[in-house]
Amino acid sequence: MDFGHKTFWHFLVKQLHKIEGLLADVEQRACELVLEAQNALWVLELHSESAEPQDDCSGHDDGLLSAPRKPSPSPTDVADVEDPLDVALREKCTLLWAKIKTRLARYCAPAASKWYQERIRVIHACVRRAIYTDARLLVVAQNYASVPALLQDGALDVRIVEKLWYVIRHLYVHEVRAAIDDVLRPKDGLGEYVTVLGGRIYKDLSGRAFPFHAWGHMTALFMCYSCVRRVCKTVDEIVSLTRFVVLNMNGLSQSNLKYEIPYAGSKVLSLCGFLPNSIDAFPPRSVVSKCNCVYNGAPHWEETRTSYVLCAGLPLADTKAQAFVNACLRAAAADPALMVLVRKGAAGRVIRSTPRVWAERMRTADTRAGLRAAEWDPARTVCYQDSVLEEACPQVGDGAALEECFQIVLVDGGEGSMAEFVERVSRIWLEKVYGARDAVELVGEIAVPIVRSGELEIDYRGKRGPAIIVPNLETDVLSAYKRLWGSAPAELPDDDITERIITRPLPGAKK
Structure with missing residues (x-):
């Protein structure tokens, strides 16, 4: 029999939607005040543009390096028993943090690469770009001085962490291009910008030439040739991107646009x-x-x-x-x-x-x-x-x-x-x-010529060993995870990334 439970349930759902609507209005107004203080109301235009969900074309899976640890059962008093709902929310939050940290660790360059620190800055810039078009995350970000400070805060509400995972996972390829441009700009670069998590997010691209090695950052985050090619502004950039992919043997996925055709030559x-x-x-x-x-x-x-x-x-x-x-x-x-x-x-x-x-x-x-x-x-x-x-x-x-x-x-x-x-x-x-x-x-x-300019890294394995092009991504994901987060998961899947061997003698390593 129904003793009014369904009616009460519908009333609670209605109240929940009403409260969520009020919270959304408060967050939106708080976001407007934050942007107005920085004279960056142009960001509000991007909020409506980013409302449409984007497909995840990065080529990276969502698999974890290890399964979340479950606490072993131990005898406790009845008064010490936790609410099952609190336990479920905490475990969900732990799982989401594991996904976020694993995904960002997979973006890292090899530790020996001279672009390692620049790749880290690009990853941080991408997190800023993922956050700044979401009103709730932008308001939360005001409580942190940097990207690592936000990502290391295990006390964040599960809804915030869930939203953070969503925007990182669905970051648009043009935002990645813009994030790289943010990093490569001079510190005193001109143009409108908004400061988020201690870094600048510029409204427009600088117009500077895209360096050859920067395509490594693009293809590290988006392992899809067709997706990365969307950001090319000139034919020269398409040629540069394709040469980087072929020389590094990245093995990008090819859907409608291809750089390989099924013929010799x-x-x-x-x-x-x-x-x-x-x-x-x-x-x-x-x-x-x-x-x-x-x-x-x-x-x-x-x-x-x-x-x-x-x-x-x-x-x-x-x-x-x-x-x-x-x-x-x-x-x-x-x-x-x-x-x-x-x-x-x-x-x-x-x-x-x-x-x-x-x-x-x-x-x-x-x-x-x-x-x-x-x-x-x-x-x-x-x-x-x-x-x-x-x-x-x-x-x-x-x-x-x-x-x-x-x-x-x-x-x-x-x-x-x-x-x-x-x-x-x-x-x-x-x-x-x-x-x-x-x-x-x-x-x-x-x-x-690209090697001599320093835009293509070579690993010289002794005088008689072959010259190896440094991989674009870290082959040891466990090491990348440790360096990025200071801890390691219990297990590591087999991540196979091939190395490109140069058969022709190349110029000697710089001393």
Whole structure:
């Protein structure tokens, strides 16, 4: 029987929602006062923009390094028995803290890396960025002087810890880019900012060039190539990101945007910055069919020939890109089977190696053998228009593309397969542009200048040992956890991160 329990329960739920609404209003007003004191009301605009939940595309799992310890049962007085609800909330809070600390420890760079401390500052900046768009967390953050002070406070309410775990786990990739920019700015950098947990959060990006090693910070937090590519502002940044990923062998996940294609020579194209948005599955080169319909009074044979195409965008200011374009035009002049369309920038003049760059053409003959000598029918030839150059513009996600680049379309109307076409393009890069014999020499040509600039770290294992590129992430997660939090979990899962071995001699280590 119902003695009014359901009615009372609905009344309590209604009161709970009312109190939570009042608390939310109080927190929002407190947040406005905090921001108003810093002349940073622009943050309120970001609160509404961040209301939509973001998917976790970081590539890091939520697994713990160890299971939470459960206290062993011991005889106690009845008066000492804890409320089961308090025990459950405390255990939930402990579990959430374990998830937060494990996730942040997985972001760390190796201890021997010269970017280790900078990575720690980036992690702290990301925590600030995760907090500052949430009114409740921003108000709570006013009680702490730094990020470590907040993260080491085990007395935080479970709802606050749960909210903190949520915003860290769903940090948007553009906020990570902005957090790295916050760290790399000069301490007295110009621009509007708000101070949270002892650090500045700037309203706009500085506009400074993104260093090569900074892509290590990006790919440490987001192990998804398509996600990281969204933050690229120029084609140069896409090329730099891709080179970092290939040289470090990060093994990022690739969804809609890829840096690897299933053909030999794709590594060469990736290192050189020739990155097609996609390579379609083309039909066979030639399809021959017999048509029994009346054509000129008799049945006939038809051949349909399809050309293969590669579209990519290259940096405008890169001399290697200009050299590649020139080499392709010379190759097209020597071999009519190779056709080229190129445009320098969105408003540039379209240059064609031939007036008609065909995509598909047909010819007919009375017999199958007669097809070899038959002429291609101009009226039944499908040609590429200038609009195909839009396919060369590198995509950065959400349908956006970068138009300010060398838009180049290479069309192969020969007899070979797509694999042979990719190999031919890679040979042009190797021989005509970089003067290298193979991919190993190309890695040296591209990696050595980056190593000399200090943006790519090398671990020299003695005079006779191979030179190892320092991993982007700490391979020993237990050590990273200890250094970051001062304690270690009981067990450690097997975290396998490979090392990239350089086979070509590199410049000596700096003394």
